[in-house]
Amino acid sequence: xxxxxxxxxxxxxxxxxxxxxxxxxxxxxxxxxxxxxxxxxxxxxxxxxxxxxxxxxxxxxxxxxxxxxxxxxxxxxxxxxxxxxxxxxxxxxxxxxxxxxxxxxxxxxxxxxxxxxxxxxxxxxxxxxxxxxxxxxxxxxxxxxxxxxxxxxxxxxxxxxxxxxxxxxxxxxxxxxxxxxxxxxxxxxxxxxxxxxxxxxxxxxxxxxxxxxxxxxxxxxxxxxxxxxxxxxxxxxxxxxxxxxxxxxxxxx
Numbered sequence: 001x002x003x004x005x006x007x008x009x010x011x012x013x014x015x016x017x018x019x020x021x022x023x024x025x026x027x028x029x030x031x032x033x034x035x036x037x038x039x040x041x042x043x044x045x046x047x048x049x050x051x052x053x054x055x056x057x058x059x060x061x062x063x064x065x066x067x068x069x070x071x072x073x074x075x076x077x078x079x080x081x082x083x084x085x086x087x088x089x090x091x092x093x094x095x096x097x098x099x100x101x102x103x104x105x106x107x108x109x110x111x112x113x114x115x116x117x118x119x120x121x122x123x124x125x126x127x128x129x130x131x132x133x134x135x136x137x138x139x140x141x142x143x144x145x146x147x148x149x150x151x152x153x154x155x156x157x158x159x160x161x162x163x164x165x166x167x168x169x170x171x172x173x174x175x176x177x178x179x180x181x182x183x184x185x186x187x188x189x190x191x192x193x194x195x196x197x198x199x200x201x202x203x204x205x206x207x208x209x210x211x212x213x214x215x216x217x218x219x220x221x222x223x224x225x226x227x228x229x230x231x232x233x234x235x236x237x238x239x240x241x242x243x244x245x246x247x248x249x250x251x252x253x
Contacts, residue, residue: 026087026109032062032079037072039079041095044189046210047113047217054155055105056095057208058189063102064094085109097191097206113213113220126188126209128152132164132177139174141165143196149213157205158196165202166195185209 029048030041038061044051062070065082085091092106129150134141143162152158165173167183184192191206 024087025084026111027083028091028107028109029112030056032076032083034074034076034079038062039070039074039076044210045112046213049107049110051208051210052154053105053107054151054157054208055103055206056093057097057191059098061096061098062093063096064092066092087111113217124188125185126151126211127181127185128192128194128207128209129154129212130158130184132180134175134177141172141175141177141180147212149218151207151210154210154213155205155207157207158194159198161198163197164194165197168193 027048028050029045030050031043032039033042034040035042041050041056041058041060041062044056044058046052050056062079064070065079068082070079083091087110089109090106091109092104094102094104096102127150129147130143130152131145131147132141133144141164143158143160143164146153146158146160148154164180165171167180170183172180172183184194186192186209188209188211190209192209193204193206195202195204197203
């Protein structure tokens with residue numbers, strides 16, 4: 001069973017995103033707005049850095065952009081002004097999930113991998129881009145495929161051979177793959193927590209559901225990844241149980 005997201009729809013023109021601002025200036029491909037007195041992510045462009053890192057989700061709150069704190073009362077204009085910069089330069093971000101879990105990522109500013117359209121996290125459902133198989137004798141649910149253009153492939157946290165034991169708070173051991181699929185599929189841009197085991201060691205990851213990259217877009221993404229130094233293109237290690245932490249995240253498939 002391969003849980004791949006649907007093709008990318010067009011972004012409604014009313015959503016403002018941060019992509020490229022003329023010349024060699026670029027952003028990270030996300031829309032932000034002040035919601036309940038905090039600066040929140042309201043949209044993602046899947047072919048841009050914010051979505052390609054696989055960690056940022058719609059509804060997350062920005063607490064720092066680079067070294068600048070964003071306390072309650074920060075205006076949208078102030079936050080927006082801190083995002084653009086020379087293409088290829090790093091932008092450290094500190095964020096908080098709706099559950100209050102803090103995390104950090106460092107993105108590399110660049111234009112989306114596809115021409116401005118714009119495309120963003122759709123309002124419909126999406127998956128996480130992972131293939132599962134149940135052993136008929138042991139009932140173990142094993143990851144057998146991680147497509148490079150899906151959310152799991154982009155995050156670098158899930159590998160072929162990992163054993164899936166839970167989705168959110170539900171123990172899925174012994175369940176049929178067809179019954180697990182609806183637990184992983186949900187509104188694009190939202191998170192789903194997956195509990196896994198690797199070589200007997202348990203760990204938990206939070207994957208952001210998103211439309212898959214394919215065709216020319218995926219080809220561009222793969223070419224971009226190959227152009228990076230090996231130390232920059234390697235996937236981050238799976239986090240320990242509980243998630244959290246930060247890593248250096250370049251846009252890559």
